[in-house]
Amino acid sequence: MSAFLALLKRDLVLSYRQGIDAWVVVLFFLAAGILFPFAIGPEPNALMRVSTGVVLSMAALAALLSLDRLYQGDFEDGSLDLMVLGPLPLELTALAKALAHWLSTGLPLLIAAPLLALMLNAPSESYGPMLLALALATPALSLLGGLGAALTLGSRRGGILLTLLILPLYVPVLIFAAGLISRSLLLEDDPTGALLLLSGVDLGLLAITPWATAAALRQALR
Amino acid sequence: MATGFNIHRFANPGRFLRLAGALLPWLTGGAVILFAVGLYLALVGSPPDYQQGDTVRIMYIHVPSAWMAMMGYGLLGAAGASALIWRHPLADVASEAIAPVGAGFTFVALVTGSLWGKPTWGTYWVWDARLTSFLVLFFLYVGHIALTHAFDERQRGRRSAAIIAVVGLINLPIIKYSVDWWNTLHQSESILRMDGPSIDPSMLWPLFTMIVAFTLYFFAVVMTRMKAMLLEARHRAAAFAR
Amino acid sequence: MSRKRLRLYLVLATLVVLGIAATLILRALNEELVFFLSPTQIAEKQPNAGQQIRLGGLVEAGSVKKSGETVAFSVTDLSNNVRVSYRGLLPDLFREGQGVVVQGAFDGAGQFVASEVLAKHDETYMPPEVAKALKESGRWQETEGKGTAQPAVTQ
Numbered sequence: 001m002s003a004f005l006a007l008l009k010r011d012l013v014l015s016y017r018q019g020i021d022a023w024v025v026v027l028f029f030l031a032a033g034i035l036f037p038f039a040i041g042p043e044p045n046a047l048m049r050v051s052t053g054v055v056l057s058m059a060a061l062a063a064l065l066s067l068d069r070l071y072q073g074d075f076e077d078g079s080l081d082l083m084v085l086g087p088l089p090l091e092l093t094a095l096a097k098a099l100a101h102w103l104s105t106g107l108p109l110l111i112a113a114p115l116l117a118l119m120l121n122a123p124s125e126s127y128g129p130m131l132l133a134l135a136l137a138t139p140a141l142s143l144l145g146g147l148g149a150a151l152t153l154g155s156r157r158g159g160i161l162l163t164l165l166i167l168p169l170y171v172p173v174l175i176f177a178a179g180l181i182s183r184s185l186l187l188e189d190d191p192t193g194a195l196l197l198l199s200g201v202d203l204g205l206l207a208i209t210p211w212a213t214a215a216a217l218r219q220a221l222r
Numbered sequence: 223m224a225t226g227f228n229i230h231r232f233a234n235p236g237r238f239l240r241l242a243g244a245l246l247p248w249l250t251g252g253a254v255i256l257f258a259v260g261l262y263l264a265l266v267g268s269p270p271d272y273q274q275g276d277t278v279r280i281m282y283i284h285v286p287s288a289w290m291a292m293m294g295y296g297l298l299g300a301a302g303a304s305a306l307i308w309r310h311p312l313a314d315v316a317s318e319a320i321a322p323v324g325a326g327f328t329f330v331a332l333v334t335g336s337l338w339g340k341p342t343w344g345t346y347w348v349w350d351a352r353l354t355s356f357l358v359l360f361f362l363y364v365g366h367i368a369l370t371h372a373f374d375e376r377q378r379g380r381r382s383a384a385i386i387a388v389v390g391l392i393n394l395p396i397i398k399y400s401v402d403w404w405n406t407l408h409q410s411e412s413i414l415r416m417d418g419p420s421i422d423p424s425m426l427w428p429l430f431t432m433i434v435a436f437t438l439y440f441f442a443v444v445m446t447r448m449k450a451m452l453l454e455a456r457h458r459a460a461a462f463a464r
Numbered sequence: 465m466s467r468k469r470l471r472l473y474l475v476l477a478t479l480v481v482l483g484i485a486a487t488l489i490l491r492a493l494n495e496e497l498v499f500f501l502s503p504t505q506i507a508e509k510q511p512n513a514g515q516q517i518r519l520g521g522l523v524e525a526g527s528v529k530k531s532g533e534t535v536a537f538s539v540t541d542l543s544n545n546v547r548v549s550y551r552g553l554l555p556d557l558f559r560e561g562q563g564v565v566v567q568g569a570f571d572g573a574g575q576f577v578a579s580e581v582l583a584k585h586d587e588t589y590m591p592p593e594v595a596k597a598l599k600e601s602g603r604w605q606e607t608e609g610k611g612t613a614q615p616a617v618t619q
Binding site: 049087089091092193194195196197199200201202203204206207208210211 | 492516
């Protein structure tokens with residue numbers, strides 16, 4: 001457990017000291033989001049309809065940004081070899097990495113989301129469901145992203161390949177998150193089903209991705 | 223490595239080459255004959271549908287392609303798993319041989335489905351659960367192919383691709399049951415259902431013929447590709463030894 | 465804790481989490497991700513005017529009225545129905561008694577204005593989803609033509 005926390009702390013300190021990750025992600029998120037009023041036209045109703053969807057999809061794209069650095073640095077300087085030899089099972093290392101990624105991107109995105117929603121004229125009653133959906137969706141994005149980063153570790157054109165590989169896998173998560181928003185918002189309906197589904201997907205990924213990520217890391221280090 | 227275990231006997235490349243040499247003519251010949259029969263039955267010998275008229279004939283391409291796409295991915299996942307667990311070289315070769323073929327069938331199924339959807343549903347594409355999960359299947363194939371070729375070291379690419387193949391297996395039951403779990407525009411299963419097929423025998427037999435033809439063709443192409451890859455590897459090893 | 469033991473705990477934890485995930489998803493599947501709503505669901509939910517909805521059901525027999533480019537028809541699940549008006553081309557398979565999925569919104573007067581009409585085709589004559597909706601609304605009827613396609617009758 002302490003090894004897990006130590007690794008988590010190290011990753012967070014690294015990302016904090018480098019000082020770019022979270023800011024770059026948030027700035028990209030906002031900058032990409034405000035393209036939409038210009039592209040769609042500033043008509044409030046049109047923006048309102050797409051606002052939560054734009055927030056969700058921009059968050060998914062922004063979460064991709066820092067992924068290719070997730071294992072790359074440790075892979076190049078040999079820290080990853082030490083992690084394999086260390087006391088912590090590689091599956092838990094993968095989990096700690098995904099958690100660190102979520103804390104340094106998912107969480108800042110969650111904090112920045114209301115700002116983007118405001119700029120996009122999102123209806124006020126949509127903020128709650130949108131934040132709930134984002135809070136449940138971003139961990140899934142980090143877990144899947146960690147898998148993608150491990151799979152493409154050391155490849156030619158890693159970043160593009162990672163995007164190609166991971167974006168389609170983000171699709172179901174986005175669908176369920178959007179479903180949660182529309183269920184709880186539009187029909188004044190009971191969103192329990194959507195909530196269960198998204199949490200179920202989260203837990204399923206939590207169970208599966210660390211094993212797959214660890215397997216991918218072992219392939220990278222062989 | 224693991225000897226005495228039944229399936230491993232066929233994992234020997236030399237044995238596989240002999241087996242493929244013996245099977246390939248039969249697979250190819252069978253595919254050609256059944257394609258001829260099946261296409262005749264599908265285009266001429268079967269009745270138009272009582273609702274859709276002649277449009278229903280797209281089914282004879284669409285359904286077998288979709289089956290091949292899913293069977294291909296099932297095999298890809300199985301090959302990936304055995305490549306990861308038993309480290310069979312042949313499983314790696316099989317994955318690399320299956321992926322583009324499966325991707326091709328997925329593409330054909332998507333395109334024919336789209337062309338079928340326009341006259342019957344009134345749209346080329348909707349984002350319902352069946353169509354979306356099938357599109358994800360296509361991207362899984364594409365990701366698999368891209369990963370296979372993304373590394374300077376071949377083996378690493380193949381193993382990474384094997385992992386995505388195994389993880390992607392989750393998508394297969396989602397595709398299969400999407401039409402039952404969710405209200406979709408895509409109609410439910412007509413062939414593999416509890417109370418027997420809901421297709422008239424006059425249309426079911428042409429469809430089965432086409433499915434068998436597609437299956438033989440699939441294995442013929444995959445085996446040819448595997449054979450070519452193994453011979454290439456053998457040739458390269460021989461040139462290297464000289 | 466030895467490494468072997470830790471791995472064992474990991475496997476156990478994974479299985480527990482997977483089990484919970486499967487339970488959640490299976491429970492959710494009973495009520496979630498509908499491509500369309502049935503007229504009965506719409507009657508229960510009373511959606512606001514202007515809000516985009518997908519409505520699914522059967523085109524009620526005898527309800528289709530064409531005037532110029534505008535078509536008006538009722539979508540029914542045999543216990544409730546919704547009046548729909550639509551301007552545009554209908555798909556080939558649109559006919560009375562056939563399953564349709566209609567995208568659109570209610571206007572102020574309670575009329576459902578469709579922007580898109582999709583036909584749902586099924587050789588068992590009635591789409592199972594509609595049949596399910598019918599069963600749930602307690603008005604299930606066996607319809608003719610179930611299970612077999614009658615050959616050689618073109619449209």
